[in-house]
Amino acid sequence: MRRLLAPSLVLPHSITSLTGAVMRYHHLRGLILDVDNTLVADHESLASPEVMTWVQSMRDYPMWLVSNNFNEQRIETIAQQLQVPYHCRAGKPSRRRVRQAVEALNLPTASIAMVGDRLLTDTVVGNRLGLFTVLVQPPGAPPILRGWRSATLRTCERWLARRVGVAL
Ligand SMILES: [Mg+2]
Numbered sequence: 001m002r003r004l005l006a007p008s009l010v011l012p013h014s015i016t017s018l019t020g021a022v023m024r025y026h027h028l029r030g031l032i033l034d035v036d037n038t039l040v041a042d043h044e045s046l047a048s049p050e051v052m053t054w055v056q057s058m059r060d061y062p063m064w065l066v067s068n069n070f071n072e073q074r075i076e077t078i079a080q081q082l083q084v085p086y087h088c089r090a091g092k093p094s095r096r097r098v099r100q101a102v103e104a105l106n107l108p109t110a111s112i113a114m115v116g117d118r119l120l121t122d123t124v125v126g127n128r129l130g131l132f133t134v135l136v137q138p139p140g141a142p143p144i145l146r147g148w149r150s151a152t153l154r155t156c157e158r159w160l161a162r163r164v165g166v167a168l
Contacts, residue, residue, distance in 0.1 A: 004124045006166045007135040014139040015039060015115060016054040023061060023113070028132055030105040031058065032098060034116030035067040035075055037138040039082070042150055045074055047081055051139065055082045064101035066090045068121060092116075093124035102129060119157040119166075135168070 009026065011017050015038055023029075036042040039051055047055075055063070065086035067075045072088050079086035085104070090097035098114065105112055109130040116122020117138050126133035138150075158168055 002164045002166055004127045005119050005161045005164060006127070007119070007123045007133045007168075009132070010135045010168055011137070013137055015136045016050055016139075018054075018058075018113070018115065018134060018136065020058065020060070023058075026113075026132060027111060028113045029061060029111040030107045030113070031061050031063040032101050032105070032112060032114045032126075032131070033063060033065050033084075034092075034118070034122045035065050035078060035086075036069055037117040037150055038115060038122075038136055039065070039139070040078060041138060041140045045077060047078055048139065052082065055084065062105050062107075064104060066092065066098050066101050068092050092121040093128065095125060095128055098125050098129060098131075102131070117154065119161050 033039060040047050063084045065079050065084050067088045068090050069075050069088050075086055075088040087097040087101060092098065102109060102112060110132060112131045113134050114122060114126030114131040115134040115136060117136055123133045123135055161168055
């Protein structure tokens with residue numbers, strides 16, 4: 001349990017704080033990114049200019065988006081905006097879609113960062129597949145101003161993780 005819930009790296013800020021320097025330091029060569037509350041706030045249908053700039057700055061690293069969202073049109077719109085291939089309806093922590101992205105990246109698993117805001121989906125699936133797991137904070141406003149549902153989920157997950165001894 002603890003092994004599955006412990007991210008390889010916890011970033012105290014949003015995804016744009018994952019820089020090329022951080023990638024090089026951890027010998028990372030590719031990225032698999034969650035979408036909702038990782039790249040975009042869950043009520044937004046387009047990535048912000050900051051996230052667009054960040055994706056451009058990371059063009060040296062091949063990327064995939066893997067989302068659990070069932071709204072394919074929304075995820076496709078964001079993927080097209082960012083020009084990154086995607087899977088939606090992934091059912092993380094199921095490995096199937098993430099494994100497909102790993103195969104498409106064709107890199108050693110330990111050199112791929114699985115980046116997301118949720119422990120029970122993103123971190124668990126990444127750890128199951130031997131990826132380098134990165135937990136990020138949602139973009140935009142502080143948590144109290146965002147949807148109570150996702151904020152509550154995150155709080156519960158982090159409480160659970162601490163209970164099993166994961167340092168966050
Ligand atoms: Mg998410």
